Amino acid sequence: MGNTGSVKQAYAEILAQLGKENEKIVAIDADLQACSLTDKFSDSFPDRHFNVGIAECNMVGIAAGMATCGKIPFVHSFAMFTAGRAYDQIRNSVVYPHLNVKVMGMYAGFTNGEDGPTHQCVEDLSLMRTIPGNVVLCPSDANETKQMVRAVAEYDGPCYIRMPRSATQTHTDIPGYQFEIGKGVELCDGKDVAIIATGIMVERAMQAAQLLKEEGICARVIDMHTIKPIDRQIILKAADETGAIVTTEDHNIIGGLGSAVAEVLAENRCVPFIRHGVKDAFGKSGKFEAVMELHGLTAQGIIACAKAVIAQK
Amino acid sequence: MNDTELSRKAFLLREQAAGLIYRGKSGHIGSDFSVMDILVTLFYLHLNVSPAQQTDPSRDRFILSKGHTAEALYCILCDKGFFPKEELETFCQFGSKYTGHPNKNINGVEINSGSLGHGLPVGVGMALAGRMQGQPYRVYVVMGDGELAEGSVWEGAMAASHFKLDNLIVIIDRNRLQISGTTESVMNPGDLRSRFESFGWQVWECPGNRIDALDQTISEAKASVGAPALVIANTIKGYGYSAAENQAKWHHKVPSEEEYQQILEELKERRAMIE
Numbered sequence: 001m002g003n004t005g006s007v008k009q010a011y012a013e014i015l016a017q018l019g020k021e022n023e024k025i026v027a028i029d030a031d032l033q034a035c036s037l038t039d040k041f042s043d044s045f046p047d048r049h050f051n052v053g054i055a056e057c058n059m060v061g062i063a064a065g066m067a068t069c070g071k072i073p074f075v076h077s078f079a080m081f082t083a084g085r086a087y088d089q090i091r092n093s094v095v096y097p098h099l100n101v102k103v104m105g106m107y108a109g110f111t112n113g114e115d116g117p118t119h120q121c122v123e124d125l126s127l128m129r130t131i132p133g134n135v136v137l138c139p140s141d142a143n144e145t146k147q148m149v150r151a152v153a154e155y156d157g158p159c160y161i162r163m164p165r166s167a168t169q170t171h172t173d174i175p176g177y178q179f180e181i182g183k184g185v186e187l188c189d190g191k192d193v194a195i196i197a198t199g200i201m202v203e204r205a206m207q208a209a210q211l212l213k214e215e216g217i218c219a220r221v222i223d224m225h226t227i228k229p230i231d232r233q234i235i236l237k238a239a240d241e242t243g244a245i246v247t248t249e250d251h252n253i254i255g256g257l258g259s260a261v262a263e264v265l266a267e268n269r270c271v272p273f274i275r276h277g278v279k280d281a282f283g284k285s286g287k288f289e290a291v292m293e294l295h296g297l298t299a300q301g302i303i304a305c306a307k308a309v310i311a312q313k
Numbered sequence: 314m315n316d317t318e319l320s321r322k323a324f325l326l327r328e329q330a331a332g333l334i335y336r337g338k339s340g341h342i343g344s345d346f347s348v349m350d351i352l353v354t355l356f357y358l359h360l361n362v363s364p365a366q367q368t369d370p371s372r373d374r375f376i377l378s379k380g381h382t383a384e385a386l387y388c389i390l391c392d393k394g395f396f397p398k399e400e401l402e403t404f405c406q407f408g409s410k411y412t413g414h415p416n417k418n419i420n421g422v423e424i425n426s427g428s429l430g431h432g433l434p435v436g437v438g439m440a441l442a443g444r445m446q447g448q449p450y451r452v453y454v455v456m457g458d459g460e461l462a463e464g465s466v467w468e469g470a471m472a473a474s475h476f477k478l479d480n481l482i483v484i485i486d487r488n489r490l491q492i493s494g495t496t497e498s499v500m501n502p503g504d505l506r507s508r509f510e511s512f513g514w515q516v517w518e519c520p521g522n523r524i525d526a527l528d529q530t531i532s533e534a535k536a537s538v539g540a541p542a543l544v545i546a547n548t549i550k551g552y553g554y555s556a557a558e559n560q561a562k563w564h565h566k567v568p569s570e571e572e573y574q575q576i577l578e579e580l581k582e583r584r585a586m587i588e
Contacts, residue, residue, distance in 0.1 A: 026445075047445065048445070050441065050476075052468075052472055053471070053472070053475075055465075055468040055471070055472070057430075057434065057464070057465040057468060058434040058437070058465055058468035058469050058471075058472055059434075060434075061431055061433070061434025061435045061437070061438060061465065061469065062434050062435070062437050062438035062441065062472065063438060064424065064434075064435050064438060065424070065434070065435040065436060065437060065438020065439040065440075065441070065442065065452075066438040066439070066441060066442040067438075068374075068417075068423055068424055068435075068438075068439060068442075069370070069374075069438075069439055069442035069443065069446065070370070070442070070446075071442050071445075073438075088428055088431075089431060089434070089465070092425065092427075092428040092431060093424065093425065093428070093431045093434075093435055096416070096425050097416065097417050097424060097425040
């Protein structure tokens with residue numbers, strides 16, 4: 001535990017590995033192979049890799065057509081341009097007919113720091129989550145990414161994976177960890193508050209838990225790698241056992257993880273609850289960490305929310 | 314069946330499509346009547362598809378990108394034995410799988426369609442998959458001319474020629490009308506032949522409500538080598554019912570009882586006139 005690993009590097013490795021194991025897997029890019037790193041795949045399988053140019057709607061349509069013929073296409077671009085630009089194709093040509101297409105939302109959230117708001121998608125979880133039957137995932141580290149992508153390749157149906165650009169500390173290389181779609185992971189136990197985190201915020205949640213511990217506050221951290229179907233059981237258990245919940249995501253607090261958890265709580269449990277995330281705002285151009293700081297997406301930001309929610313008990 | 318018999322059949326199928334719309338109280342009659350001869354030519358003379366071949370990987374693929382003419386497609390699939398007539402009679406009723414736009418839960422339908430501009434990219438994907446798998450099938454996509462304003466059509470057109478997809482044939486139902494007026498007044502598609510040729514396509518053009526002309530032109534288009542093929546089929550919207558011909562208002566109009574009787578009468582007359 002504690003090693004740093006590149007999520008996108010892990011993705012590139014597992015996709016190439018899966019390509020060896022399953023000849024149905026096809027990779028499609030919209031001119032951003034330099035970001036998706038699918039050259040690892042295309043070097044081994046040039047006939048199963050397609051660069052369709054800067055045309056994301058076309059890319060998703062092509063993937064849908066291939067899927068009807070038994071292929072398992074993985075399509076790649078920035079989250080902004082798959083979930084955002086090609087929303088209609090994902091909704092009508094992939095998820096509605098329940099086709100076996102895997103949509104990658106690379107460089108999600110503010111991980112695309114310098115490019116600014118046009119390229120920083122903080123709405124993709126919301127867009128993808130509301131499409132009926134879509135599976136929506138977000139890995140927190142390199143290890144989880146590998147297990148997740150393998151599970152996604154084995155799952156017969158449409159999936160969206162939100163991929164960060166940055167490297168993260170690895171938290172999931174713990175004994176007994178096994179990725180399962182729809183099953184959140186308790187990374188550390190605690191009784192005072194539960195921090196439910198997704199993607200790169202898991203790393204910050206773990207830091208927050210460590211710092212809270214030094215102050216005598218015992219925080220549970222849950223890695224919610226599946227936004228849909230949301231793990232109701234782990235949420236309700238956390239509500240019952242800690243009595244206070246914070247969600248944290250590098251995504252708009254409207255429509256993403258916070259909303260998904262709020263929906264479960266509102267219908268089932270009345271406990272103090274705070275959504276930590278992007279407060280309905282666009283990003284700014286700058287270094288990734290600086291943009292994160294601006295939006296309070298730090299361990300300190302989570303700590304403040306944890307203390308506030310405990311005070312409401 | 315020869316061209317004459319198929320021309321008669323096309324009128325008979327128009328009667329059936331009008332019946333679905335009249336009883337289902339929804340549909341796109343003007344476009345159904347416009348596209349019917351194209352679909353009849355494809356399904357009875359060119360497409361290698363049948364109820365027995367639905368999972369055959371070598372079957373031809375058909376995409377009705379202008380999914381709003383679902384009634385025309387459904388009547389043909391029903392006639393070809395993909396599903397029984399009684400089932401189709403549930404068209405547009407609550408809970409029916411025979412929705413206003415095609416979906417792949419219906420036998421014979423390869424892909425859900427109707428969100429305009431989606432069909433061509435999907436067809437490109439099917440054509441690429443066929444090539445990868447060494448399958449001999451062709452992919453046929455029928456698009457509307459109003460649909461050409463969608464940007465994804467041109468993304469797909471660019472990709473089809475880039476990948477040299479000579480196993481892909483697109484037919485445009487060129488009836489020159491869309492919901493709010495003529496295609497020229499709404500968003501001028503310009504010189505379609507030169508536009509597609511400049512995108513690297515081989516282009517043919519023919520009268521789109523004549524089975525013999527469509528048959529011959531599609532046969533020629535199938536011989537295209539190294540480039541995707543386009544057939545511009547010049548049609549008349551509402552063809553077969555004179556009151557609806559070239560009338561944009563019949564795009565999505567449900568006929569009254571009186572109009573429905575007139576439609577049936579005229580279609581029967583036109584069918585009888587074919588020699």
